[in-house]
Amino acid sequence: MLGKAIGALIILGASSYAGWHVAGGYARRPAHLRDLQTALAVLQTEVEYGATPLPIALRSAAGATGPAVAPIFGGAAARLGAGSRGITPGDALREAIAEEAAASALRPEDLDVLRALAGTLGASGREDQVRHLALARERLTGLEAQAQEQRARYEKLARYVGVLSGAALVLILI
Amino acid sequence: MIPARFDQEILPVLAPRVAQLIQAALPHLPAPLEEIRLREDRPLHLVHTSGDAFIGRSDGLTQDPHRAAVASHDDLLRTFQMMAQGSVYAWEDEIRGGFLTLMGGHRVGLAGRAVLDSGRIRTLKQVSSLNIRVAREVPGCANGLLPRLVKGGRVVSTLIISPPQAGKTTLLRDLVRQISAGAPGAGLKGCKVGLVDERSEVAGCSAGVPQRDVGPRTDVLDACPKAEGMMLLIRSLSPAVVAVDEIGRPADAEAVLEALHAGVAVLATAHGYSVEDVARRPALAELIRAGAFGRAVVLGRSRGPGTVEQVADLGGEAGAAAGPAFGPGQGHGLGAGPGQGPGPGPAPVGGGGRVAG
Incomplete structure (x- = not known):
């Protein structure tokens, strides 16, 4: 009996945790999308008003944004820094996304916006750069609205599904 | 190589x-x-x-x-x-x-x-x-020339005329370095030099700090438009000599005249093949007419880049004879590498140079 009770608790705990985890993803994604927009806004200011070279501009973007997104920009800056040979800003940003983005709640479609930006980052004049950065921010704003909506709809649902599916499994197994 | x-x-x-x-x-x-x-x-x-x-x-x-x-x-x-x-x-x-x-x-x-x-x-x-x-630093390439650009312990305003790739920037850099450091052989004490380096070629500045040796008494105004830069230097950095690469526009000419009126000697370079050539360009013609430059140095490539083809006196005095390429015993110019052999001696072209007209 005790074994059964312990088994039931483990199942319930695991499924609840899974539900909470999925719900957490829904909850964190809008915040991370906002952080991404903040970083791009800083980058745009650095490019537009300071004409700051990218390694420095990317570092300031990393410094101004949240800890989940900062490593993407910091990583790109580090890859572009001294000793890097043959690496363009686009390569640096793409590599940093591949390595650092997994820790965030960003989805592939969010990262696609950054990857599209990587293709032109640093490769053209100021006006053109500002236009690309503004476009990326606009797309992220759209994605953020979508993420908010999904959060309202699925965050609680995911938690309930987690707990209830655990409870159902326990009932079936008993 | x-x-x-x-x-x-x-x-x-x-x-x-x-x-x-x-x-x-x-x-x-x-x-x-x-x-x-x-x-x-x-x-x-x-x-x-x-x-x-x-x-x-x-x-x-x-x-x-x-x-x-x-x-x-x-x-x-x-x-x-x-x-x-x-x-x-x-x-x-x-x-x-x-x-x-x-x-x-x-x-x-x-x-x-x-x-x-x-x-x-x-x-x-x-x-x-x-x-x-590829920028090249040839310390000492102005050794032979410098004594002829000094009169009474002072630098004479000089226009270096040269076609592209004949070493005018390299020569200007070494002149600046030696004037700044002082050249006892040429009877010159070190003096303050202001360098306007619009294209960052002469001093090769990184973050404003010269990466090339331009001498201990040289202030470099990096990436600054020439005319404005010359005025700024004269106003605030009290140079004895102002050096500037590739002049030619009317605004540059005005700034050179301004410098001369302020008692500052000017070292400048210009594209061209001869003094006559340069004298056909309106802004430079005006400068030459006004007696802005005491000397004109014509560079060429007849014996490799950096060959001094002619040193002309523009100050109304007797024309100086053409002399050896950069530095006695230095070989002939910037392009002289091992195997090319030394070649001191008179430059083949030119002679007593005087501006026609």
Whole structure:
């Protein structure tokens, strides 16, 4: 009996945790999308008003944004820094996304916006750069609205599904 | 013949594939390297002091463009981006002027598609040609010349006239260094020099600090327009000599006159083949007429880059005879490398130079 009770608790705990985890993803994604927009806004200011070279501009973007997104920009800056040979800003940003983005709640479609930006980052004049950065921010704003909506709809649902599916499994197994 | 600091200053900004090809080809060069030319979908081209060659697909150099390695679109794109430190937008003014300057003062000429804004170039896009001009430091190349530019312990205002690639920037750099440090042999005490380095070629500044030796008493105004820069130096840095590369516009002429009225000697360079040549350009003609320059030094390549073809007196005194190329016993000019043999002696062209008319 005790074994059964312990088994039931483990199942319930695991499924609840899974539900909470999925719900957490829904909850964190809008915040991370906002952080991404903040970083791009800083980058745009650095490019537009300071004409700051990218390694420095990317570092300031990393410094101004949240800890989940900062490593993407910091990583790109580090890859572009001294000793890097043959690496363009686009390569640096793409590599940093591949390595650092997994820790965030960003989805592939969010990262696609950054990857599209990587293709032109640093490769053209100021006006053109500002236009690309503004476009990326606009797309992220759209994605953020979508993420908010999904959060309202699925965050609680995911938690309930987690707990209830655990409870159902326990009932079936008993 | 690998130029000094090539590994630190030029190789890191080349696309890795191109860097490898050039590195493999350089030891085969018969003379010092002057230019590396990258053109999209065309052969990799090297220019040296005694000719040019393409980089072969396998090892070494070739004269046959069909057997040469070709620079791809990606090579050009990567190289251009790395030259701009990944930030093309940060160098808009330079790109509009058709050049970028690398660490160490190497100038890169650009060509591509011009984007116009009411008839004027706004920027260049799709850069399809890059010409890396390797800057060379030849300390002492002005040794032979300097005594003739000094009168009564003071520097005489001098115009250095030279066609492209004949060493005027190299000569100007060494003149600045020696005037700044003092040259007892020429009867000159070190004096304050103000250098306006619009294209960052003379002093090769990085973050405003000269990377080339321009002497202990030299203040460098980096990346500053010439006319404005000269005025700024005179107003606030009290130089005894102002040095400036490639003058020619009316505003430059005005600034030179202003400097002379302030009692400051001017060392300037201008493109041209002879004094007569330069005197046909309105702004420079006016300067020469006004007696702004005491001397004109004409450089050429008759015995390698940096050959002094003529030293002309513009101050109404008897014309100075043409003298030896840079520095007695120094060989003949900047291009003199081992194996080319020393060649002191009178320069073959010119003589007592005087401006006609």
